[in-house]
Amino acid sequence: MVEITPAEHAAAVKVFGSQLPLAERYVEHLATSGMERGLLGPREVPRLWSRHVLNCAVVADLIPEGSKVADVGSGAGLPGLCLAIARPDLQMTLIEPLERRVTWLNEVVADLALENVQVIRGRAEQVVDRVDVDVVTARAVSALSGLAGLTIPLLHGQGEVLAIKGRSAAEEIEKAAKQIRKLGGRQTSVVTAGEDVLEEHTTVVRIVV
Template sequence: MTEVAGQPSGAAPEPSPAELAAARSVFGQHVDSARAFVGHLSSSGIERGLLGPREVPRLWGRHVLNCAVVADLMSSDSTVVDVGSGAGLPGLAIAIARPDLHLHLVEPLERRVTWLAEVIEDLSLTNVTVHRARAEQVIGDIAGDYVTARAVSALTTLAGWTIPLSKPGGAVLAIKGQSAAEEIEKARKVIRKLGGGTPEIVTVGTDVLEEPTTVVRIPVRPA
């Protein structure tokens, strides 16, 4: 693998024993690629302002593993559109964990797109395509069986960016926190108007993570 921003991509913070066990379970034979991804996040990702330095100790549990377990909700050989990919969370984490999936990363900021492309090349990920665009600009050009997002916006706004990018019969998978139920209540009318079904809160990673991941799953009605 090459170096990015002068630091080897493999120079990742070491996971705790529990995080390492989780990483081996989630990433399997691709755990070394996950290590390299964490190395990029902790070096060039910090240097270029994609993450704050205080996040380094939490990269494994709070970020990479937290995102990767969302792939448990996805069927084999599916297409995934990740909106507002930023530092590749959740898009690249899912792509590493599930090589059978094809990921479209949608990110409007050039510096982030450049970083994502460098990491994809370094990790030799062949199942990822990056689009420099806002979500609304790629509606009609790409569509996913699943549309993902993390720390992008509240559901009232996020629904308008994600539901139109889902294939009929697909689903939006939005990673959320404690505000998930409140956000759903505020967004119900918007979701229904856009063609979304009844949203539900799903917890993933309960068997491997100390803090499982909360996902709002919104089914998209068939055409």
């Protein structure tokens, strides 16, 4: 079992509710096969809950009910699987180019019996004609200037991008502003999620298209 502090457990109960057993099982996958297959480093295991899973799952608060959501560069399912577990009402499409990651994601989806998730192998720009969603999420994929071109086209003219970012979010927006406008982004802002449940809230760049 991955250790969870009382504060993390209280936050996890608030974020996942009745879905918490599934979230716990997902964390076990991350700490075992996920680490063994190089999806994340051993140093990340002690902070899986705070730094990764909860940090991603709180973004669910920013997504309208019943949305179709694509997660670009899903990797270890952060944030895609966290959102799918926290919000069974969402239809999640995980987009990941690397075969070993896709295999792992499919194994986890099957084990958790997540009926609201499909995994597509490919780069975001290769699957534009197969994916049309309301919301696109991404975390640790690339700087916003590059990420805009990978995410905005998947909305096909309407919806929003929610990119989990760090302290340099405002700076990234400034550098990417021209590119975002060119792709149809009408409004770009920095929003936060999880202030009421996490010690350190999650910073998100929201692009409305």
